[in-house]
Amino acid sequence: MEYYADIAIQIMFLMMLALSLNLLVGYTGETSMAQAAFYGIGAYTVGLLTMPVAVAGLEIATSSGVAGGAGWPFWPAVLISILVSAAVASAISIPALSRVRGEFLILMTLAFQLVTTQLMGSLTSITGGTFGLTPIPPMTFFGQSLIKPSQVVIVVGIATVLTFVFCYRLGESPFGRVLKGIREQETAVRAVGKGTVLPKVIVFGVAAGVAGLAGALNASYYQVAAPQSFNLDVSILAIAVVILGGVANPVGTVVAAILLGLLNPVLDALVGAEASAWRGVIYGLALVLVMRYRPQGLVPEHQGPLRFLRRRRRRNAPAVAAAATTRAPRDGAPDATPGAPGAVPSGPAPEVVLKVEGMSKSFGGIKAVSDATFDLTRGQITALVGPNGAGKTTLFNLITNAITPDQGAVTLNGTSITGLSISEIARRGMARSFQDGRLFERLSAIDNVAMAIPDQRAENPFILTVRPLYVKKRERAVRQSALECLQLVGMHADAETLVADLSYGDQKLVAIARLIATGADVLLLDEPTSGVDPSAVEHVIDVISDLRAAGKTICLVEHSVHMVERLADRAVFLDQGRVLAMGSMKELMARQDLKEIYFGA
Amino acid sequence: MERSEKAQATTDRLVASNLVCGYGKHSVLHDVSLTVGAGEIVTILGHNGAGKTTALKALFGLLPLQSGVVIHDGQNITKSSTASRVRGGMSYTSATSAIFRDLTVRQNLELGAFTVRDSKVRAERLARIHDLFPVLKDRGSAVAGRMSGGQQRLLSIGLALMSGAELMLLDEPSLGIAPSLVTELFESIRALSRDAGLSVVLVEQNVGAALPISDRVYYLRAGEILLSESADEARARDDWWELF
Numbered sequence: 024m025e026y027y028a029d030i031a032i033q034i035m036f037l038m039m040l041a042l043s044l045n046l047l048v049g050y051t052g053e054t055s056m057a058q059a060a061f062y063g064i065g066a067y068t069v070g071l072l073t074m075p076v077a078v079a080g081l082e083i084a085t086s087s088g089v090a091g092g093a094g095w096p097f098w099p100a101v102l103i104s105i106l107v108s109a110a111v112a113s114a115i116s117i118p119a120l121s122r123v124r125g126e127f128l129i130l131m132t133l134a135f136q137l138v139t140t141q142l143m144g145s146l147t148s149i150t151g152g153t154f155g156l157t158p159i160p161p162m163t164f165f166g167q168s169l170i171k172p173s174q175v176v177i178v179v180g181i182a183t184v185l186t187f188v189f190c191y192r193l194g195e196s197p198f199g200r201v202l203k204g205i206r207e208q209e210t211a212v213r214a215v216g217k218g219t220v221l222p223k224v225i226v227f228g229v230a231a232g233v234a235g236l237a238g239a240l241n242a243s244y245y246q247v248a249a250p251q252s253f254n255l256d257v258s259i260l261a262i263a264v265v266i267l268g269g270v271a272n273p274v275g276t277v278v279a280a281i282l283l284g285l286l287n288p289v290l291d292a293l294v295g296a297e298a299s300a301w302r303g304v305i306y307g308l309a310l311v312l313v314m315r316y317r318p319q320g321l322v323p324e325h326q327g328p329l330r331f332l333r334r335r336r337r338r339n340a341p342a343v344a345a346a347a348t349t350r351a352p353r354d355g356a357p358d359a360t361p362g363a364p365g366a367v368p369s370g371p372a373p374e375v376v377l378k379v380e381g382m383s384k385s386f387g388g389i390k391a392v393s394d395a396t397f398d399l400t401r402g403q404i405t406a407l408v409g410p411n412g413a414g415k416t417t418l419f420n421l422i423t424n425a426i427t428p429d430q431g432a433v434t435l436n437g438t439s440i441t442g443l444s445i446s447e448i449a450r451r452g453m454a455r456s457f458q459d460g461r462l463f464e465r466l467s468a469i470d471n472v473a474m475a476i477p478d479q480r481a482e483n484p485f486i487l488t489v490r491p492l493y494v495k496k497r498e499r500a501v502r503q504s505a506l507e508c509l510q511l512v513g514m515h516a517d518a519e520t521l522v523a524d525l526s527y528g529d530q531k532l533v534a535i536a537r538l539i540a541t542g543a544d545v546l547l548l549d550e551p552t553s554g555v556d557p558s559a560v561e562h563v564i565d566v567i568s569d570l571r572a573a574g575k576t577i578c579l580v581e582h583s584v585h586m587v588e589r590l591a592d593r594a595v596f597l598d599q600g601r602v603l604a605m606g607s608m609k610e611l612m613a614r615q616d617l618k619e620i621y622f623g624a
Numbered sequence: 625m626e627r628s629e630k631a632q633a634t635t636d637r638l639v640a641s642n643l644v645c646g647y648g649k650h651s652v653l654h655d656v657s658l659t660v661g662a663g664e665i666v667t668i669l670g671h672n673g674a675g676k677t678t679a680l681k682a683l684f685g686l687l688p689l690q691s692g693v694v695i696h697d698g699q700n701i702t703k704s705s706t707a708s709r710v711r712g713g714m715s716y717t718s719a720t721s722a723i724f725r726d727l728t729v730r731q732n733l734e735l736g737a738f739t740v741r742d743s744k745v746r747a748e749r750l751a752r753i754h755d756l757f758p759v760l761k762d763r764g765s766a767v768a769g770r771m772s773g774g775q776q777r778l779l780s781i782g783l784a785l786m787s788g789a790e791l792m793l794l795d796e797p798s799l800g801i802a803p804s805l806v807t808e809l810f811e812s813i814r815a816l817s818r819d820a821g822l823s824v825v826l827v828e829q830n831v832g833a834a835l836p837i838s839d840r841v842y843y844l845r846a847g848e849i850l851l852s853e854s855a856d857e858a859r860a861r862d863d864w865w866e867l868f
Contacts, residue, residue, distance in 0.1 A: 389763075412772040414772075458773045459720065528673070550773070555829060584803055622804045
């Protein structure tokens with residue numbers, strides 16, 4: 024009995040560690056090599072806090088040089104362990120996470136893991152050195168000290184269930200959606216006006232906090248915290264569990280932790296002393312086989328019992344919603360009519376919304392854009408036309424500061440936005456789409472669009488935890504708005520389809536819906552309809568005209584002359600990075616020189 | 625048996641019969657059959673999501689068939705790998721990401737001719753492509769991923785042409801390319817098919833540009849071939865989309 028309880032406890036520790044790591048690896052797409060270090064920090068913290076205070080002249084039975092602890096009760100110490108792990112993790116992650124590329128984080132966490140293990144072994148006066156910090160008092164539960172595995176298994180079991188529910192809910196929440204967006208396309212998350220560094224730092228801290236909880240329980244159960252329980256091997260084991268189980272699926276993590284966790288006792292029973300040798304072989308083999316035959320893991324992201332239940336429920340919800348909606352403007356909804364209609368007089372005076380002055384950028388020796396000056400007028404559609412490589416997309420990148428210009432100024436609604444980040448620019452009311460879509464491929468169409476809806480307080484993990492009902496209500500409204508945006512482009516029937524499973528043309532339509540969902544007043548569309556079938560193009564033309572009628576300011580890069588002629592009030596002709604001419608499409612096409620550049624002879 | 629099949633198929637460069645395939649459990653193509661003759665340009669028209677890209681991938685061996693047979697130059701290649709199809713003279717240009725972004729333009733083009741041993745042939749083809757798209761010559765040493773979207777598209781087509789394939793599968797070649805170049809590009813494809821016997825399966829939403837150079841048209845809807853007709857007949861229609 025005690026033997027089996029002990030095995031269950033070991034498995035549950037692994038489970039908690041891997042569940043926490045899955046928030047990083049699975050949901051956010053950031054690999055941390057230091058999860059065991061945070062596990063260990065939790066363990067040592069609880070040890071130092073709960074061990075009895077040293078009394079002069081009275082030798083405590085500490086094995087090594089540690090004089091004594093703080094003598095705290097167990098549960099407050101656990102709370103502090105969680106906070107310490109989370110705080111350390113957040114602090115060290117900021118420099119690595121503010122960069123876009125994941126390699127920095129891997130290297131940095133690897134270094135942190137190695138340093139931490141080293142310190143655990145050598146800071147003898149605090150950690151007890153290689154033999155560990157001991158004896159740590161056992162955990163208590165309602166005043167009872169728990170020593171027997173059959174007692175401890177209940178507490179650890181509760182903690183594991185809570186961890187599972189917490190990780191699952193966090194991952195499937197609006198906050199989790201932002202994390203998945205970061206995993207799929209970080210620039211696109213920024214382009215719809217959301218910061219990406221803070222969510223990453225938060226999730227890094229949260230994951231470390233959960234690992235810290237597991238560590239605290241671990242130390243109190245074994246009554247020792249020793250370096251070898253929290254070294255790189257343990258970090259790698261946790262990564263293996265996540266990958267084997269399936270990323271971004273807590274159910275898979277649970278399954279994989281059970282399988283790998285059972286390996287030890289089973290091997291012990293079968294081969295006895297040679298177990299450790301066999302274990303390595305079997306781990307390796309299992310990983311290779313899973314990678315070969317089930318690369319998405321045992322329980323892939325969009326599967327599993329819980330996910331299945333969710334889907335069924337969802338499928339009903341949008342059906343009702345679709346029947347009820349006819350583009351009614353609503354609070355916070357990114358509808359065609361922006362926030363304060365009173366502030367926007369639909370008067371006759373043409374109002375310059377965006378001014379671009381003297382924009383220049385060279386790449387190496389090539390002048391991609393030189394001294395481009397033009398402006399956009401409210402309620403008008405301006406087309407950027409010109410041959411390939413004229414600098415149209417680069418100009419979009421410069422205006423939104425996706426690429427830093429060498430020179431030039433951008434003014435939006437009279438305020439300079441030069442040098443602001445792309446997400447800040449989006450929040451101020453100018454959003455852009457990408458030529459290649461940049462969608463979140465492993466998210467459904469509706470989640471793609473929902474990501475772009477601004478001011479989602481439910482994306483705040485704190486509010487998420489303390490006001491679940493409010494979050495639920497907000498999320499329903501957000502999904503409803505997202506569905507309406509999909510409906511505008513005629514994609515509502517595919518709302519629940521993963522974007523990766525949509526055809527290229529349909530993906531472009533979802534990208535338009537996502538851009539509309541930002542609610543931005545100024546929309547920069549980069550080839551919105553290339554690859555879209557002609558009948559859908561007609562529909563998109565109607566959608567864009569409606570946006571114009573609603574007072575949006577639109578700038579369009581498009582090679583379809585048909586579309587430009589139908590839509591554009593004005594065209595800016597670019598060639599080799601220079602603005603050659605501006606005027607109506609008719610005027611421009613009447614000029615033989617431009618026509619030659621654009622249409623050939 | 626094999627011999628008679630061969631005799632039948634001599635005029636057809638590619639015969640695909642009763643293709644069924646898809647992703648995971650749900651199939652996207654149901655019973656699609658099509659043929660492409662030597663020097664023939666065949667265009668597949670259809671709505672977004674009709675299965676056009678899936679059809680090209682299936683022909684190129686990128687998706688396993690659930691059933692169906694593909695015969696290329698009289699050889700049954702249903703079970704052949706994509707690599708062996710390339711050696712057999714097929715090329716495929718996807719609508720997205722069809723280039724090596726971190727290599728230079730020149731290196732990309734050279735890789736296009738990876739299966740060609742003869743350096744003289746490679747140089748000849750390179751010259752022809754430089755003729756066709758001068759920008760690929762001018763910016764030969766530029767990193768491909770740094771070029772504009774339209775230029776990358778040109779490069780992807782150049783890459784396919786470098787292989788000297790006799791059967792090109794082109795997914796939306798005109799994507800992001802300015803009108804002047806679209807015309808030129810399509811004319812050069814037509815010229816290659818006329819002079820060098822190049823066969824092409826074209827998927828294109830720019831119907832106005834694709835039809836004039838096509839010989840035949842297949843209409844694909846929801847994974848099934850609705851109709852096949854000559855491009856002349858298709859051009860005479862002004863209601864293609866009514867068909868769907």
